[in-house]
Amino acid sequence: MKPKYIIIKEEIEKMIESGVYQPGDQFGSEYEMATQFEVSRETFRSAVKLLEQEGKLLVKHGVGTFVMNPLPEVPNNLEKLTSITAMMKQAGLKDAERHESISTETCPEEYAISLNLSPDEHVYIHERTRMVNGEPVVISINILPKKYFGDIFEERGLSEPLFHVLEAASGIKIVRSNTEINVPTSTDPYYQKLLVKPETTVLLLKQQHFDDSNRPMMFSVDYYRNDIFKFWVQRMR
Amino acid sequence: MKPKYIIIKEEIEKMIESGVYQPGDQFGSEYEMATQFEVSRETFRSAVKLLEQEGKLLVKHGVGTFVMNPLPEVPNNLEKLTSITAMMKQAGLKDAERHESISTETCPEEYAISLNLSPDEHVYIHERTRMVNGEPVVISINILPKKYFGDIFEERGLSEPLFHVLEAASGIKIVRSNTEINVPTSTDPYYQKLLVKPETTVLLLKQQHFDDSNRPMMFSVDYYRNDIFKFWVQRMR
DNA sequence: CAGTGGTCTAGACCACCGC
DNA sequence: CGGTGGTCTAGACCACTGC
Numbered sequence: 001m002k003p004k005y006i007i008i009k010e011e012i013e014k015m016i017e018s019g020v021y022q023p024g025d026q027f028g029s030e031y032e033m034a035t036q037f038e039v040s041r042e043t044f045r046s047a048v049k050l051l052e053q054e055g056k057l058l059v060k061h062g063v064g065t066f067v068m069n070p071l072p073e074v075p076n077n078l079e080k081l082t083s084i085t086a087m088m089k090q091a092g093l094k095d096a097e098r099h100e101s102i103s104t105e106t107c108p109e110e111y112a113i114s115l116n117l118s119p120d121e122h123v124y125i126h127e128r129t130r131m132v133n134g135e136p137v138v139i140s141i142n143i144l145p146k147k148y149f150g151d152i153f154e155e156r157g158l159s160e161p162l163f164h165v166l167e168a169a170s171g172i173k174i175v176r177s178n179t180e181i182n183v184p185t186s187t188d189p190y191y192q193k194l195l196v197k198p199e200t201t202v203l204l205l206k207q208q209h210f211d212d213s214n215r216p217m218m219f220s221v222d223y224y225r226n227d228i229f230k231f232w233v234q235r236m237r
Numbered sequence: 238m239k240p241k242y243i244i245i246k247e248e249i250e251k252m253i254e255s256g257v258y259q260p261g262d263q264f265g266s267e268y269e270m271a272t273q274f275e276v277s278r279e280t281f282r283s284a285v286k287l288l289e290q291e292g293k294l295l296v297k298h299g300v301g302t303f304v305m306n307p308l309p310e311v312p313n314n315l316e317k318l319t320s321i322t323a324m325m326k327q328a329g330l331k332d333a334e335r336h337e338s339i340s341t342e343t344c345p346e347e348y349a350i351s352l353n354l355s356p357d358e359h360v361y362i363h364e365r366t367r368m369v370n371g372e373p374v375v376i377s378i379n380i381l382p383k384k385y386f387g388d389i390f391e392e393r394g395l396s397e398p399l400f401h402v403l404e405a406a407s408g409i410k411i412v413r414s415n416t417e418i419n420v421p422t423s424t425d426p427y428y429q430k431l432l433v434k435p436e437t438t439v440l441l442l443k444q445q446h447f448d449d450s451n452r453p454m455m456f457s458v459d460y461y462r463n464d465i466f467k468f469w470v471q472r473m474r
Numbered sequence: 475c476a477g478t479g480g481t482c483t484a485g486a487c488c489a490c491c492g493c
Numbered sequence: 494c495g496g497t498g499g500t501c502t503a504g505a506c507c508a509c510t511g512c
Binding site: 001029030031045059060061062063064065 | 496497498499507508
């Protein structure tokens with residue numbers, strides 16, 4: 001059973017969507033609203049707090065609670081950590097074609113720091129180019145320490161999103177990443193591979209991935225063609 | 238006076254920083270902790286909830302509450318909406334030199350949609366190039382509807398961050414923005430102005446700015462030299 | 475099963491805002 | 494000042510986890 005404050009939150013959302021409450025409208029006082037929903041004031045407040053965080057309500061101390069104008073939908077919100085497969089699906093693309101390679105090496109220094117490894121430890125380097133209509137659209141390079149992931153790549157196909165493979169094979173759940181947004185230089189070989197038209201531009205995301213205890217478990221370097229992938233971020237003061 | 242749950246939150250933060258609690262450590266039960274802090278369980282939980290959202294604690298239902306590994310500090314977090322002035326300060330740069338221009342025009346179509354304007358309405362177009370050691374490092378173009386901002390630019394100097402000018406002169410507070418992350422094409426004239434060395438790369442942020450009622454109040458197009466400005470985002474599943 | 479966190483309540487008092 | 498939201502409590506019961 002869903003908790004009451006979630007139910008109320010969803011009811012309020014529906015009322016806003018259906019126009020019962022219009023942008024700018026003021027709610028009744030918390031006491032009134034709680035009575036109306038037949039819950040305690042604190043329970044009603046829990047629902048409001050969630051909606052406030054989502055930017056759907058504005059609560060002013062000593063004044064009242066107001067319905068906000070809806071924010072336009074943001075496609076491909078960069079704050080949501082999703083697989084490239086999912087991103088392509090959302091963009092209406094099928095990543096049927098791929099070129100992949102896996103190698104085992106000692107860890108390149110650049111990644112050793114981010115992964116908290118000594119430079120002599122072994123890592124998988126998994127490289128994948130996704131193609132659409134014969135054109136490359138995104139190249140991803142994943143660096144995975146062998147000590148965490150053992151020999152998962154010998155056991156499984158790679159058709160599924162990497163996140164799923166890791167979780168199923170090793171129990172490691174990647175839940176967050178610190179992502180640096182970059183533009184590759186014109187001499188970058190991966191950039192050149194994506195340069196199908198002279199006006200193609202490419203975004204480069206360098207990501208340090210963490211498990212649910214904030215341990216760095218994986219590093220990835222992803223090159224996205226900017227004419228195909230659009231990234232958004234919501235910024236707040 | 239600060240509320241108790243904030244005080245407790247800060248106390249817990251201090252205890253984690255000073256090593257009283259180590260990453261991985263488990264707290265006592267909520268009842269025990271609340272007793273220890275001499276507050277009710279709910280109050281203690283409010284403090285924990287904040288720390289959980291910041292990724293400093295991990296709460297597992299039916300198991301316990303644990304201290305997380307600290308996430309590395311992220312400079313220039315893109316999720317924080319800050320002025321370019323503040324960003325440059327953080328990067329150790331002084332934006333002493335500037336080139337600016339202001340014009341009034343009817344709203345270019347590209348922006349009219351984002352700003353909810355009809356194409357015949359008038360907007361300010363405020364362009365600013367910031368220089369460091371004689372080199373341009375960032376170009377920003379701000380589009381401001383005249384109907385919201387009147388003639389603020391006649392009244393004030395432009396030495397302060399634009400956010401401050403807007404707030405002081407018109408009472409309008411920009412509190413969030415939807416930001417599209419782009420790479421300019423090589424033919425973009427603003428890109429070419431920043432191309433001081435052949436290997437310079439440039440990030441282009443297109444931002445729709447909202448006030449505290451989610452009304453779009455301003456549009457901006459900012460070109461950042463990527464060799465000088467580094468942007469980060471924290472992504473979560 | 476015992477122990478943990480998750481939800482919910484009724485009521486109290488405080489802090490802020492606008493008139 | 495009256496009305497709003499903000500904090501806090503003590504106690505109850507539920508839901509999840511691991512042994």
